[in-house]
Amino acid sequence: xxxxxxxxxxxxxxxxxxxxxxxxxxxxxxxxxxxxxxxxxxxxxxxxxxxxxxxxxxxxxxxxxxxxxxxxxxxxxxxxxxxxxxxxxxxxxxxxxxxxxxxxxxxxxxxxxxxxxxxxxxxxxxxxxxxxxxxxxxxxxxxxxxxxxxxxxxxxxxxxxxxxxxxxxxxxxxxxxxxxxxxxxxxxxxxxxxxxxxxxxxxxxxxxxxxxxxxxxxxxxxxxxxxxxxxxxxxxxxxxxxxxxxxxxxxxxxxxxxxxxxxxxxxxxxxxxxxxxxxxxxxxxxxxxxxxxxxxxxxxxxxxxxxxxxxxxxxxxxxxxxxxxxxxxxxxxxxxxxxxxxxxxx
Amino acid sequence: xxxxxxxxxxxxxxxxxxxxxxxxxxxxxxxxxxxxxxxxxxxxxxxxxxxxxxxxxxxxxxxxxxxxxxxxxxxxxxxxxxxxxxxxxxxxxxxxxxxxxxxxxxxxxxxxxxxxxxxxxxxxxxxxxxxxxxxxxxxxxxxxxxxxxxxxxxxxxxxxxxxxxxxxxxxxxxxxxxxxxxxxxxxxxxxxxxxxxxxxxxxxxxxxxxxxxxxxxxxxxxxxxxxxxxxxxxxxxxxxxxxxxxxxxxxxxxxxxxxxxxxxxxxxxxxxxxxxxxxxxxxxxxxxxxxxxxxxxxxxxxxxxxxxxxxxxxxxxxxxxxxxxxxxxxxxxxxxxxxxxxxxxxxxxxxxxxxxxxxxxxxxxxxxxxxxxxxxxxxxxxxxxxxxxxxxxxxxxxxxxxxxxxxxxxxxxxxxxxxxxxxxxxxxxxxxxxxxxxxxxxxxxxxxxxxxxxxxxxxxxxxxxxxxxxxxxxxxxxxxxxxxxxxxxxxxxxxxxxxxxxxxxxxxxxxxxxxxxxxxxxxxxxxxxxxxxxxxxxxxxxxxxxxxxxxxxxxxxxxxxxxxxxxxxxxxxxxxxxxxxxxxxxx
Numbered sequence: 056x057x058x059x060x061x062x063x064x065x066x067x068x069x070x071x072x073x074x075x076x077x078x079x080x081x082x083x084x085x086x087x088x089x090x091x092x093x094x095x096x097x098x099x100x101x102x103x104x105x106x107x108x109x110x111x112x113x114x115x116x117x118x119x120x121x122x123x124x125x126x127x128x129x130x131x132x133x134x135x136x137x138x139x140x141x142x143x144x145x146x147x148x149x150x151x152x153x154x155x156x157x158x159x160x161x162x163x164x165x166x167x168x169x170x171x172x173x174x175x176x177x178x179x180x181x182x183x184x185x186x187x188x189x190x191x192x193x194x195x196x197x198x199x200x201x202x203x204x205x206x207x208x209x210x211x212x213x214x215x216x217x218x219x220x221x222x223x224x225x226x227x228x229x230x231x232x233x234x235x236x237x238x239x240x241x242x243x244x245x246x247x248x249x250x251x252x253x254x255x256x257x258x259x260x261x262x263x264x265x266x267x268x269x270x271x272x273x274x275x276x277x278x279x280x281x282x283x284x285x286x287x288x289x290x291x292x293x294x295x296x297x298x299x300x301x302x303x304x305x306x307x308x309x310x311x312x313x314x315x316x317x318x319x320x321x322x323x324x325x326x327x328x329x330x331x332x333x334x335x336x337x338x339x340x341x342x343x344x345x346x347x348x349x350x351x352x353x354x355x356x357x358x359x360x361x362x363x364x365x366x367x368x369x370x371x372x373x374x375x376x377x378x379x380x381x382x383x384x385x386x387x388x389x390x391x392x393x394x395x396x397x398x399x400x401x
Numbered sequence: 402x403x404x405x406x407x408x409x410x411x412x413x414x415x416x417x418x419x420x421x422x423x424x425x426x427x428x429x430x431x432x433x434x435x436x437x438x439x440x441x442x443x444x445x446x447x448x449x450x451x452x453x454x455x456x457x458x459x460x461x462x463x464x465x466x467x468x469x470x471x472x473x474x475x476x477x478x479x480x481x482x483x484x485x486x487x488x489x490x491x492x493x494x495x496x497x498x499x500x501x502x503x504x505x506x507x508x509x510x511x512x513x514x515x516x517x518x519x520x521x522x523x524x525x526x527x528x529x530x531x532x533x534x535x536x537x538x539x540x541x542x543x544x545x546x547x548x549x550x551x552x553x554x555x556x557x558x559x560x561x562x563x564x565x566x567x568x569x570x571x572x573x574x575x576x577x578x579x580x581x582x583x584x585x586x587x588x589x590x591x592x593x594x595x596x597x598x599x600x601x602x603x604x605x606x607x608x609x610x611x612x613x614x615x616x617x618x619x620x621x622x623x624x625x626x627x628x629x630x631x632x633x634x635x636x637x638x639x640x641x642x643x644x645x646x647x648x649x650x651x652x653x654x655x656x657x658x659x660x661x662x663x664x665x666x667x668x669x670x671x672x673x674x675x676x677x678x679x680x681x682x683x684x685x686x687x688x689x690x691x692x693x694x695x696x697x698x699x700x701x702x703x704x705x706x707x708x709x710x711x712x713x714x715x716x717x718x719x720x721x722x723x724x725x726x727x728x729x730x731x732x733x734x735x736x737x738x739x740x741x742x743x744x745x746x747x748x749x750x751x752x753x754x755x756x757x758x759x760x761x762x763x764x765x766x767x768x769x770x771x772x773x774x775x776x777x778x779x780x781x782x783x784x785x786x787x788x789x790x791x792x793x794x795x796x797x798x799x800x801x802x803x804x805x806x807x808x809x810x811x812x813x814x815x816x817x818x819x820x821x822x823x824x825x826x827x828x829x830x831x832x833x834x835x836x837x838x839x840x841x842x843x844x845x846x847x848x849x850x851x852x853x854x855x856x857x858x859x860x861x862x863x864x865x866x867x868x869x870x871x872x873x874x875x876x877x878x879x880x881x882x883x884x885x886x887x888x889x890x891x892x893x894x895x896x897x898x899x900x901x902x903x904x905x906x907x908x909x910x911x912x913x914x915x916x917x918x919x920x921x922x923x924x925x926x927x928x929x930x931x932x933x934x935x936x937x938x939x940x941x942x943x944x945x946x947x948x949x950x951x952x953x954x955x956x957x958x959x960x961x962x963x964x965x966x967x968x969x970x971x972x973x974x975x976x977x978x979x980x981x982x983x984x985x986x987x988x
Contacts, residue, residue, distance in 0.1 A: 086847030290550050291529060293522045382526035384533050 057242040057250075058221040064238045065219070069097035069146070071235055076142035076180075079114055081107060091148075102214075106149045106190055108376060110303040114143055115156055115175045119313075120323040122171055127317040137320070138171060144180045144231065147212075150201035151193065151374040153183040155303025157207035161366060162306055171323075180227045182210040187253050189261050192375030194388060197266035200372040202257040203250075213250045220250045266387075268358065268369050271394040276360040280394055282347070287399045288385055289347040296327030297380040298387075303372050304357070307333070328353050354390050405756040407768035408797025418766065423798065423808075430723075430765050431812035433748045437721040438468060442747070444721035445472030447712060448676035450665040452726040452802060453777030453789060455825040457667070457674040458832065459806035460725045461682060466702040467813030471678050471687060471709030472719060475671050476732040476739075479712045480887060481663055484627050485672075487639025488661065491647055492861040496669070496684075499622045499658025500783045500852070505530040506656065509537045509618035511570075511611070513563060513642055514662070515626045515888025518547040521662050524624065524782070537614040541566055543884070544962070545955040554611055557957060560884035561630045561874055561980040565602075567641040568866050572599040573612035574649060591863040595644065598866035616649055620656035627662075627887045629979040631874075640864050647861040663782055670780035673833055678709030683833035699831050700815055713739070720747040723809075726769065726802065728757035734885070734979065737969045752805055754795070768799035775801045776822040778843070780853065786836070787850035788843050875959065879982035883919070883939060883961045885968045885975055917967030918949045921985075922956035929985065938988045943976030947988045961985070 060068065072078050073094070080100040082092040089107040091114070094100060126133045145156075156176070163172040186193075186202035195201030204211055209228030213220040220242055223229050232239055274280055299305045309326040312319040326333055329350070334343045343349045357370035371387055378386040393399045410426035411418040421429070437444055446464035448457040457475075464473035485495035504510065504527035518525045528548060532538050538552040541563060549555040556566050575596055615621050623646045628638045643652070643659060651657035663669070675682035681704075685692035693704055710718055716729060716739050730740040743749060744762055751763040754771040769775070774795040780786050795801070803822050810816050819825050823840060830837045835853055842851035875882050919939065921931075931937065933952040938945055939961070948963075948970055956962060961983065963971050975981055 088848065290547055291533075293518055293525055293529070293547075295522055382522055383529050 056223070057247055058223070058232060058239040059215070059218045059242040059246050060221055060239050061218050066097040068235060068238050069100065072144050072146070072231065073097070075231075076144055078144045078146055079111065080146040081148075091145075094146075100147055102147070102184075106152070106193075106374060106376075108301055108379065110152050110155060110301060110374070110376065111145055111148050112152075112155060112159060112303055114145060115179060116159060116172060116306060116325075118325050120171065120308075121320045122310075122323055123321040125312070125314075125319040125321060136171070138174050140174060140178060142178045142180075143175075144182060146182045147184045148181060149186060149190075149374070150183055150204045150208075150211075151195045151372040152303050153181050153204060154195075154200035154207045154368075154372045155374070156181060158304045158362075158368065158370070158372065159306055180209045180231055181207075182212065182228075182231070183208045185211055185213045185250075185254070185257075187214055187257055189257055190375065191262055192378045193373055194261065194266045194375060195373035196258055196261050197268055198369050198371050198373035200368070203254040213253060215246055215249055215253075218246070220246050266373070266391050267395045268371075268391060271358050271391045272360050272363060272369065274394055274397070275355055275358050279397075280351075281397070282351075284393065284397065284399060285347040285351045288390060288393060289345070289350050291384040291399070292329070292346060292350060293382045294329050294331075294346060295382045296329050297382060298353075298377040298385075299327040299329060300325060301376040301380050303374055303376075304370055309333075328356075350385065350390075354394070357387070358391060358394070406771075406796050406799070407753060407756055407760060407766055408799060409768060410798065411763075411766040413764045423800070426765055426767060427805075427808055427812060430750050430767075431809065433764075434468065434721050434723075434750075437748060442720035443472060443718055444468050444470055444723075445474075445710065445715045445719040446470075446723045447715070447725060447727055447729065448473065448475045448671050448674070449725050449727035450475055450477050450663075450668040450671045451772075452667065452671070453775065453779055453822070454667065454670040454674055454786070454829060454836075455777040455822045456725055456802040456806060457671045457676045458682060458825060458829050459803060459810060460723070461675045462700060462815060462832075463723070463806060463810050463813065465675075465681075465696075465704055466700040466815045467810055469702075469705050471705055471707060472715050473676055473709060474678055474712040474715055475668075475676050476712045476727055476729040477663075477665060477668060478671075478677055479733050480627055481661075481668060482711070483633075483635035484625065484639045484661055487636040487641075488625075488643050488659070490636075490640045490862070490864055491643035492652060494684075495661060495672075497658065497660040497783055498653050499660045501527045501660075503620065503656055503658055504528060504622045504624070504660070506534075507531045507536050507618070507620050507622045509539070509614045509621040510624065511539050511541070511615060511621070511642075511645070512548060512552075512624045513541045513567075513626060513628065513638070514546060514548060514624070515542070515628075515886065516544060516546045516548075517624070517626070517662070520626070520664060520888050521782075524660070524662065528624075537618075539611045539614065543957055543960055545957075553614070554607060556607060556611065559874070559957065560882055560960060560962075561634060563628050563630070563638045564634060564641055566608075567638065567645060568599050568602050569604060569608040570611050570615070571595070571641065571645055571648070571866060572602040573604050573608045574616055574645070575599060576604065576609075577612060577616055578648075591865055592648070594865035595648075595863050615645075615651070618651075618657075620654075621646075621649065621651045622657060623651065623659040625659065625661050627664075629884050629887050631978050631980055635979075641866060643861075644864050644866075648863060652861055660782065666781065667779045669782060669784060670778070670786075673780060673835070674829070675833075678711055682829070683835065696832060699828070702815060716742045716746075721750075722746050722748070723750045723752070724759055724763075725752045725806070726754070728753075728759045730758055731966075734968065735972065735977070737972055752802060754799065767805050768795070768797060769802040769805055770795035770799055774799070775803075777801075777803060778822075778826060778839075781850075784853040785850045786839050786843065786853060874980065875982045879941065879984045881925070881959050881961055881983050881985050883941065883963065883971065883974060883981055883983045885971075885979040886920075886962045886964055887979065888965070914949060914951070914967075916949075917963070917970035918951045919967075919971065920953045920956060920962045920964070921950045922958050922960065923952050923954060924958045925961075925985070926950060926952045929987065931987065936988045937985050939971060939974045939983045939985055941974045941976070941981045941983045943978070943981065944973035946971050946974045 089104045091111045121137045160176045163169040208224045211222040308323045335341045409420040412421045448460040488495040539554045540549040540552040541556045646652045646659045730736040733739045749763045750765045752767045773792045
């Protein structure tokens with residue numbers, strides 16, 4: 056069932072949300088740039104914004120994520136897990152990012168389930184804002200992760216001009232909407248059909264031509280991409296790892312002990328599969344010593360049929376951030392295009 | 402948390418470092434330096450291309466006005482100095498005339514490189530964008546690097562003969578210009594002499610092709626890294642390269658230009674702040690009367706006129722030395738020699754965030770904030786002044802570098818009541834006129850920083866090419882050439898080597914060779930029946946050494962390359978050269 060909320064009532068709702076937990080929303084910084092950040096008042100929330108470069112995944116998977124505290128106690132060591140039980144509400148995230156977090160959760164809940172991640176994810180309520188106008192570099196329509204969502208959100212808002220359509224997608228969503236008297240009313244039939252019309256219009260607005268994931272997926276999953284192509288493409292990559300750092304679905308990490316004076320915190324830290332030492336073994340052997348092998352691995356992981364067979368999705372949410380951040384030329388659409396055609400566009 | 406940090410001011414007593422209070426440390430340092438100066442002993446200051454403009458400015462002010470000496474330099478200057486000198490011969494400046502945007506929109510790019518993709522990924526990114534848009538990239542170098550593989554044409558050199566290749570392109574360009582006088586872009590002074598000098602140089606089809614692309618391009622950029630070579634060669638290479646840009650009219654045409662590729666974040670800033678012996682803040686010559694007057698009024702002290710020593714001589718000669726955020730032995734070409742010299746300095750003061758080898762032998766250590774903990778500005782390779790903002794607090798008692806230097810200045814009666822790094826920047830605007838108004842622009846321009854205005858396009862001088870040295874370095878007795886790879890090696894930068902993440906990622910293979918290695922191409926290794934990791938004996942006129950080899954696919958046969966970080970392991974073979982002929986045999 057869909058609800059609606061008048062725009063002027065949003066402030067009130069945000070105030071109530073602020074009382075119930077930490078609210079994270081896109082915020083305009085002093086130099087005009089947008090970042091996801093904890094807010095303290097409803098006015099801070101940005102409504103008309105281009106999706107920021109860093110995705111909101113840091114609120115479920117922090118860049119430096121403390122897992123275990125290790126203390127020296129005489130001759131012995133005491134080890135205690137660290138959990139983050141903060142209740143968080145992610146407000147105004149875009150469809151691609153909501154889908155990205157759903158992807159991460161799917162990965163971390165597989166056996167053996169990751170308790171640290173899941174505590175954060177279970178305490179997170181996602182209130183997404185559908186994209187009436189797709190962003191210039193996005194191609195979420197090709198990855199089934201936007202511009203409007205049919206799942207992966209707790210609440211989805213759609214801007215209808217005077218009001219927002221409020222779709223509830225989960226019990227957590229139910230909780231942030233139903234506990235609030237007098238703010239929400241059942242949506243009218245007109246409003247529901249207006250949302251459908253907006254979605255169709257948005258889908259017709261994509262600048263980026265379709266990404267041909269299906270065809271690329273078939274080729275890469277059946278081993279029909281020549282090694283020479285990977286080698287050629289790897290010369291257009293500068294191995295900066297930027298694509299990994301801004302990717303809503305990248306979850307690879309390394310583990311480091313930070314600390315001094317007898318106390319250490321074992322942390323999970325974001326890492327990049329594009330760096331030579333990511334797979335470096337203690338013996339000195341490196342199964343993916345060459346850049347082409349690392350690149351092949353990355354795109355195989357994102358584009359091959361594995362997620363499609365399991366969840367009917369690809370390992371990319373089409374946010375277009377890698378296009379913006381890439382120092383070279385090997386962003387997702389470019390590589391998917393090359394895989395499909397079997398040649399790098401030179 | 403990352404690597405060992407300096408947390409407290411330290412003072413060496415009876416050979417052991419002891420924690421002391423800030424006041425005690427600063428008073429002690431000022432007292433000792435004043436005593437040395439009083440005794441007529443030479444003192445000096447080393448700034449750093451890792452430090453901010455504010456830190457470098459105050460380091461220079463402390464040296465010239467406080468210690469009354471022009472012994473002020475930064476150690477990386479001993480590497481980039483020849484390149485600067487070569488460029489200055491041609492147009493009087495070493496500052497870039499092209500921006501990164503110009504590179505990305507070029508139609509032709511001439512790149513004399515070490516290894517651009519590894520040393521300057523941001524510039525490499527602009528080159529990649531240009532190549533993607535159809536630009537002709539011509540690379541000159543002895544390695545088949547990533548950029549060389551992506552180039553339209555790779556002109557392979559043997560270390561030390563870059564000059565020959567550049568003269569070849571020069572000759573081919575002059576041929577074209579003489580065929581078609583309308584294409585003569587500029588006839589500066591010395592043009593005829595140049596013509597005579599390169600007349601006999603051999604032209605190949607490749608050289609003609611490169612010349613054609615460069616001459617025909619409306620927008621062309623020239624990227625120049627520090628090169629290797631004996632004696633004056635690096636300076637001559639830089640001058641010839643700049644001449645190439647000048648005679649094709651690309652030196653100061655909008656959208657075209659030349660960009661020197663310098664390592665580390667603030668070489669440009671250190672130069673602009675006058676942290677080189679022969680230049681005052683604003684990059685004015687030491688004897689420029691107007692500049693001297695300007696600074697004397699500003700600082701309230703008379704400035705010394707005696708020429709100062711450059712970094713390498715300075716390390717050998719001074720009795721008292723202040724080192725700001727640098728580890729000279731890891732930077733200067735002859736690291737071991739620098740370390741020995743520093744160990745003999747009577748009073749060594751180091752300001753650093755990390756426990757570097759220099760910090761370990763210092764008599765007094767002042768802990769300063771790292772880049773993430775400090776405020777100030779940096780001037781990047783294209784002349785963009787960018788603001789550093791504090792992201793976290795420095796550990797222990799460490800303070801921001803500008804504050805520490807300001808307190809030292811105060812103890813030499815040249816203090817000023819700075820309350821923030823911005824106050825220092827405002828003073829810089831008065832000392833270096835090109836920085837006037839930067840403070841205002843930085844606060845308006847947000848994250849992007851503020852690009853310094855270009856110099857007025859000075860008239861350039863076409864340099865005669867001189868006789869091209871045809872004689873090859875290698876001979877029958879020493880058929881190989883060993884080169885000290887001057888491409889900056891981040892592996893020894895404290896910020897990298899003390900960070901497990903960065904050092905792991907950039908130099909992971911280095912861990913397998915803690916005592917260094919020399920790189921050799923596969924063909925040469927096979928001919929000697931050697932695999933990677935095996936040792937060889939290298940022998941030159943200077944001496945010999947036994948080192949392990951690493952087999953590389955991107956080297957030319959006959960060339961061996963030693964990474965800069967491992968140059969001390971073959972110091973006996975290289976002597977004072979950066980390129981030398983060697984004989985290679987199993988040990």
